[in-house]
Amino acid sequence: MNNIDIAVIGGGINGSSTALHLAKNGLKVCVIDKDSICRGASGVNAGTLTMHMTRAKLIPFAKKGWELWMNTEKWLSNNIDVKKKNGLCLAFTEEEEKLLNERSQIRKEYGADINIISKSEALKIDPNINNKIKCAAFCEMDGYVSANQTGDAYTKALKENNVEIVENFEVSKINNLNNNYEIIDLHGGKINAKKIVLAAGVYLEKILKLVDINIKIKCFPQQLIVTERMPELLKTVITVAHGKLSLKQFENGTVLIGGGWPGKGNIENGYNETIPENLIGNMRLACHAIPNLKNSRVSRVWLGLEAETDDAMPIIGELPNLKNAFIIGSIHSGYTSGPYMGKLLSEKILGNDVDLSLFDIRRLMN
Amino acid sequence: MCYKKEYDVIIIGAGPSGVKSALTCSKKGLKVLIIDSNGNSGGQIYRAPPKSYIKKSEKTFEENLIQLKFSEDLTKNNIDTAYNHTVWQVSPGFKIDAFNENGTIQWNTKNLIVATGTYEKIIPFDGWTTPGVIGLAACTILLKAHQTLPGNKIVLAGNGPLLISVAYYILKFGGKVDAIVDTSSKFEWIKSMISLIFNPKNFIQGISWILKIIFSRVPIYSNSLINKVSKKENGISVEIQNIKNKQIKKLTTEVLAVGHGLTPSTDISRLLKINHSYDDLKGGWIPKLDKYFKSSMKGLYIVGDGSGISGAIAAEEKGELAAYSILKDLKLIDETEFENNTSKVIKKLKRYEIFAKGIAKLNATPKSLIENISNNTVICRCEDITKKDIIHAAENGARNLNQIKSWTRFGMGPCQGRTCQYSVAKIASEHLRCNIKDLGYLTGRTPLRPFPLDKAIGDFEYEEITKVEAAPL
Numbered sequence: 001m002n003n004i005d006i007a008v009i010g011g012g013i014n015g016s017s018t019a020l021h022l023a024k025n026g027l028k029v030c031v032i033d034k035d036s037i038c039r040g041a042s043g044v045n046a047g048t049l050t051m052h053m054t055r056a057k058l059i060p061f062a063k064k065g066w067e068l069w070m071n072t073e074k075w076l077s078n079n080i081d082v083k084k085k086n087g088l089c090l091a092f093t094e095e096e097e098k099l100l101n102e103r104s105q106i107r108k109e110y111g112a113d114i115n116i117i118s119k120s121e122a123l124k125i126d127p128n129i130n131n132k133i134k135c136a137a138f139c140e141m142d143g144y145v146s147a148n149q150t151g152d153a154y155t156k157a158l159k160e161n162n163v164e165i166v167e168n169f170e171v172s173k174i175n176n177l178n179n180n181y182e183i184i185d186l187h188g189g190k191i192n193a194k195k196i197v198l199a200a201g202v203y204l205e206k207i208l209k210l211v212d213i214n215i216k217i218k219c220f221p222q223q224l225i226v227t228e229r230m231p232e233l234l235k236t237v238i239t240v241a242h243g244k245l246s247l248k249q250f251e252n253g254t255v256l257i258g259g260g261w262p263g264k265g266n267i268e269n270g271y272n273e274t275i276p277e278n279l280i281g282n283m284r285l286a287c288h289a290i291p292n293l294k295n296s297r298v299s300r301v302w303l304g305l306e307a308e309t310d311d312a313m314p315i316i317g318e319l320p321n322l323k324n325a326f327i328i329g330s331i332h333s334g335y336t337s338g339p340y341m342g343k344l345l346s347e348k349i350l351g352n353d354v355d356l357s358l359f360d361i362r363r364l365m366n
Numbered sequence: 367m368c369y370k371k372e373y374d375v376i377i378i379g380a381g382p383s384g385v386k387s388a389l390t391c392s393k394k395g396l397k398v399l400i401i402d403s404n405g406n407s408g409g410q411i412y413r414a415p416p417k418s419y420i421k422k423s424e425k426t427f428e429e430n431l432i433q434l435k436f437s438e439d440l441t442k443n444n445i446d447t448a449y450n451h452t453v454w455q456v457s458p459g460f461k462i463d464a465f466n467e468n469g470t471i472q473w474n475t476k477n478l479i480v481a482t483g484t485y486e487k488i489i490p491f492d493g494w495t496t497p498g499v500i501g502l503a504a505c506t507i508l509l510k511a512h513q514t515l516p517g518n519k520i521v522l523a524g525n526g527p528l529l530i531s532v533a534y535y536i537l538k539f540g541g542k543v544d545a546i547v548d549t550s551s552k553f554e555w556i557k558s559m560i561s562l563i564f565n566p567k568n569f570i571q572g573i574s575w576i577l578k579i580i581f582s583r584v585p586i587y588s589n590s591l592i593n594k595v596s597k598k599e600n601g602i603s604v605e606i607q608n609i610k611n612k613q614i615k616k617l618t619t620e621v622l623a624v625g626h627g628l629t630p631s632t633d634i635s636r637l638l639k640i641n642h643s644y645d646d647l648k649g650g651w652i653p654k655l656d657k658y659f660k661s662s663m664k665g666l667y668i669v670g671d672g673s674g675i676s677g678a679i680a681a682e683e684k685g686e687l688a689a690y691s692i693l694k695d696l697k698l699i700d701e702t703e704f705e706n707n708t709s710k711v712i713k714k715l716k717r718y719e720i721f722a723k724g725i726a727k728l729n730a731t732p733k734s735l736i737e738n739i740s741n742n743t744v745i746c747r748c749e750d751i752t753k754k755d756i757i758h759a760a761e762n763g764a765r766n767l768n769q770i771k772s773w774t775r776f777g778m779g780p781c782q783g784r785t786c787q788y789s790v791a792k793i794a795s796e797h798l799r800c801n802i803k804d805l806g807y808l809t810g811r812t813p814l815r816p817f818p819l820d821k822a823i824g825d826f827e828y829e830e831i832t833k834v835e836a837a838p839l
């Protein structure tokens with residue numbers, strides 16, 4: 001492989017989006033993954049595009065991401081299911097009502113169009129929710145993507161834009177030569193590129209060590225639960241005040257239950273294991289929100305690994321003390337904003353003026 | 367029954383393999399629990415009639431007698447049984463989570479024997495989801511456990527020994543077999559018979575079954591497959607095609623029972639991330655085990671057909687070997703006793719395995735069986751995924767089974783890939799011209815069986831579940 005302008009290491013939503021925008025601007029790009037494209041967090045996440053669970057400071061970015069998702073045929077491909085839905089965030093106790101008011105207010109200040117509505121208004125929007133709610137927060141900007149199709153859609157788009165896809169290539173060494181990076185994998189395979197983008201998801205800590213940067217990236221293994229196909233059980237995307245539930249029904253009838261309930265996972269050997277008590281807790285919360293859900297059966301449970309920095313904010317931008325090296329990752333609700341964050345980073349790489357100071361990695365280095 | 371929380375040994379699956387290991391372990395004083403989702407011991411082969419079942423005929427099969435003996439032995443040896451319990455999760459160490467009609471339960475053990483058997487392969491064809499088309503193995507359950515004919519006129523199709531045994535039982539019950547449609551040739555049958563000398567009992571039984579079929583003048587279509595099935599007013603229309611000369615013969619019948627062999631149930635070993643290898647003659651992917659059926663995970667054994675298809679008698683032997691290995695590890699038998707006990711069993715088992723492999727050749731999947739599936743035929747019936755969808759994923763760059771699953775959603779429904787995994791792999795490997803092994807196998811996931819949410823959640827107070835830390839803002 002010759003004359004690569006930019007090698008993106010890690011083919012998740014962040015790496016693939018960065019690569020796609022760069023390629024559309026005429027650069028020769030390759031995406032490298034130790035597994036296959038979007039088989040990490042980006043292929044197994046819940047695919048919820050909600051403002052109700054987004055970190056307040058990231059709302060402006062999530063909104064831009066949401067808009068990109070709603071127009072995938074224009075920049076990605078038409079073989080991925082994206083649906084706009086109304087989003088309802090529920091409060092069941094007085095305490096939760098207070099929490100919901102506070103949190104919605106702050107998110108609103110950051111630009112989310114969220115409004116508190118009464119119980120009867122909420123039940124009118126979605127009659128399937130538990131009538132024991134106190135109130136709900138409503139947002140029109142919500143919806144979902146069938147995240148399992150991410151790999152299919154990005155592979156197609158990347159190929160169409162002449163991006164080289166290198167799969168099963170686990171980067172284990174990065175040599176910084178004069179005007180060139182030499183990227184080496186476990187089996188001695190080599191790729192040369194003028195610039196690099198590190199986008200390795202939960203493995204960012206490990207890959208940063210290869211360029212002598214030491215920061216902590218926490219890894220959260222999270223469980224997801226999907227039911228068999230059911231007749232209509234809910235019309236909206238459901239979340240709850242304290243943020244531990246996300247619930248939606250896909251076009252094919254399956255209901256996905258998420259909310260970040262932890263399982264066990266080991267990024268070293270890839271072993272992961274569900275925690276039955278947490279599955280049951282998550283299912284109870286889901287059935288409390290939508291009582292009719294309890295007539296369905298769970299057909300599958302899986303785990304995904306989410307990355308988080310010490311201050312829970314993303315790292316996006318140039319790497320210090322290195323030329324032509326960039327990073328992107330650890331973005332909360334990163335699937336929603338990934339397409340936009342990738343675009344932002346690509347503009348930075350292309351030399352445009354973008355302000356990424358909020359996400360500068362130097363804040364985490366000491 | 368009042369269960370203990372912790373057992374010396376827990377066995378999942380009360381078929382011949384599980385029962386044999388339970389008995390062997392308990393004879394040395396170990397506290398054993400055996401779990402099965404069926405209502406009784408016996409497994410698939412010796413499945414007991416349902417409790418509510420009112421016997422219509424006085425016929426008692428040898429299988430029913432064996433089952434009664436299992437029940438008796440388990441009771442005599444004070445082995446705890448948890449029937450009607452479906453295991454939905456197994457975690458290392460080992461925690462076993464199950465549900466039944468009333469809710470969920472968890473047991474613990476240091477020694478786990480997985481004896482979960484096998485399920486049948488059915489390669490799709492046009493119209494295979496038409497009502498009236500059933501599995502060949504499902505048909506044996508109807509006949510032997512329920513003593514019920516699936517219909518009065520039946521066509522049997524597919525391949526392997528099950529064709530003969532099902533035909534025999536149907537005739538015995540007074541049903542009519544309209545045809546046997548077999549992908550193998552008569553010559554392949556004769557070749558495989560040679561291996562039967564390693565198993566004289568089955569040999570004699572097999573010959574008597576074949577004679578009964580011949581005397582009943584059942585038409586046998588060798589080298590043939592089912593091309594198409596469609597619904598008709600009084601039944602179904604079946605199109606039989608000769609693989610060699612492509613000639614087509616049409617029949618009208620009530621029921622088509624079809625099966626293409628058995629595949630080991632590896633749900634639990636895949637979930638526990640044991641390494642697996644591919645062996646066509648053992649039914650497909652099987653866990654890597656030592657000769658006492660011990661896996662690489664401490665205390666975990668996989669016995670019976672789940673460790674490779676070899677039939678009911680071999681299953682008992684495998685169960686016995688695993689039990690001896692546990693007894694030795696727990697120092698309940700010494701090295702010499704262990705050697706004495708196991709060497710005989712291993713010798714017997716070897717003979718059965720030669721026999722099983724000979725028979726397995728009859729279950730080979732001919733290329734034409736896959737080529738014959740039309741592009742719009744649904745392969746994963748839980749999610750309506752067609753052959754075209756699978757080929758599309760392969761064409762777009764999906765290179766292993768998990769990736770194909772992710773892109774198409776095949777195997778995500780209630781059958782969790784048990785029915786379609788093999789066919790999808792075959793279709794993809796033919797299309798990509800690669801070895802089926804290179805596509806890997808589906809990652810094991812919980813729940814091991816579809817898990818009813820109402821059973822999972824039980825009764826609860828809202829306050830109990832909200833003791834979680836709120837997500838950061």
Ligand SMILES: Cc1cc2nc3c(=O)[nH]c(=O)nc-3n(C[C@H](O)[C@H](O)[C@H](O)COP(=O)(O)OP(=O)(O)OC[C@H]3O[C@@H](n4cnc5c(N)ncnc54)[C@H](O)[C@@H]3O)c2cc1C
Nearest residue numbers: 010012013014034040042046048171201304333334335336
């Ligand atoms: C269970 C779960 C549910 C979630 N739900 C949502 C949601 O509903 N909405 C939302 O917006 N966000 C959600 N998220 C978050 C979102 O999925 C992530 O923020 C996002 O996918 C991260 O993308 P990424 O590209 O940074 O990482 P990843 O998708 O993990 O990609 C990193 C890639 O790098 C590759 N890699 C790593 N090391 C190497 C190496 N040495 N050499 C080569 N390649 C390497 C990996 O194989 C991987 O493909 C969820 C996350 C999880 C885990």
